[in-house]
Amino acid sequence: MTNTVRKKSPTTPNPAAPKPARPCVALGVTGSVAAFKAAALTSALVKAGVEVQVLMTAAAAKLVQPQTFQTLSRLPVITSLWELPDWKPGHIALADRARVLVIAPATANTLAKLANGIADDALSTYAVSHGGPLLVAPAMNPRMWRNAAVQDNVRRLRERGVRILGPGHGPVACGDEGDGRMLEPEPIAQCVLAHLAVLDAGVPAGAGRRIVITAGPTHEAWDPVRFLGNRSSGKMGYALAAAAAAAGLEVTLVSGPTHLPPPALCRFVPVESAADMAAAVRAEFADADFLVMAAAVADFRPAQPAGHKIKKTAAGAPTALPLTPTEDILAAVAAGKKPGQRIMGFAAETNDLADHARQKLRRKKVDWIVANDVSRSDIGFGAADNAATVFAANGAVHDFPKMDKLQLAARLLGLLLG
DSSP, X not given: OOOOEEEEOTTOOOTTXXXXXXXXXXXXXXXXXXXXXXXXXXXHHHHTTOEEEEEEOHHHHHHSOHHHHHHHHSSOXXXXXXXXXXXXXXXXXXXXXXXXXEEEXXXXXXXXXXXXXXXXXXXXXXXXXXXXXXXXXXXXXXXXHHOHHHHHHHHHHHHTTOEEOOOEEEEXXXXXXXXXXXXXXXXXXXXXXXXXXXXXXXXXXXXTOEXXXXXXXXXXXXXXXXXXXXXXOSHHHHHHHHHHHHTTOEEEEEEOSOSSOOOTTEEEEEOOSHHHHHHHHHHHHTTOSEEEEOSBOOSEEESSOOSSOOOTTSTTOOSOOOEEEOOOHHHHHHHTOOTTOEEEEEEEESSOHHHHHHHHHHHHXXXXXXXXXXXXXXXXXXXXXXXXXXXXXXXXXXXXXXXXXXXHHHHHHHHHHO
């Protein structure tokens, strides 16, 4: 009989413990028209409980007033090396506090400064002294982005471990269209928060390793209009993808239909049905190290989907819907995994959580099953938080209390990479 080792998460709240200080993020804003998006980014991070110290270049201050960022962050905005009264140089004092530096938007000029170590203003001087993760969201005209010198600077920054977020594709302020748009604030904020979660959890570096993550529901067609689906929002899988990218893994996210923006720094593979997801997982996991099946894949699909919309008033309208099982993706992939590949499955349960999870662990022959109680509205489908018990093939059991899904994602990654 296998001995069970039950481990409590170190994040179990202590009512007597003092409230932890807010994590600090330095936000650099440079002279792009997209500087207005940085205000929304500031607001999103502050709402997430982050202290945001904004540094603006002189050009950025001509486009958006520093007072805007001061109001949103509730901190004085740094625009000059010569305005700080503290005895310690401002860039060094901030380096002691800020865990992540994100520059959004980042102009071509800023990319050149970063690539060449130029420190001639408050932001670039701080960037040279910053020791944590550096995230950069470029924003410029598509012709500028394609310039050989800009691309060379981007390549050099990536080689040094700088995370380049985007740019996105679409129209820019001057009317041109192409690659050059700054990413929207939501995926940038998620990326920043994922880096903080990974740092807090002490997740080992995953550079050089590949992970495939599935997320969201599947839609099984009944007719061209209707489908069978489920309540999965995709939030847990997207959080896992964001955290895995922050840990340095090469991430492929295979996602059913959701309303979430694809996480930055991930390869995104959208799918519709369980059959689509099975094909994508087989192809992507063939040369990957890890698979995390967080998707809520439909167990059944209509046996004979109609080729036209079924009318409610039509003669012979169906009174029953014959179903046929979909492929068990997790079991099929686990049966053919290569030596060294590791697989984590999920079990969304409404009762007898431990028994059902252990049965699934044995039946699927995977390395871990993450079980969560979706009958609870505070941690169920669509909730911002989650709680889970992880059952491992070696008999260990890990309990994680209710926490933000990004925080839980980082802790699950710790199990994968530990």
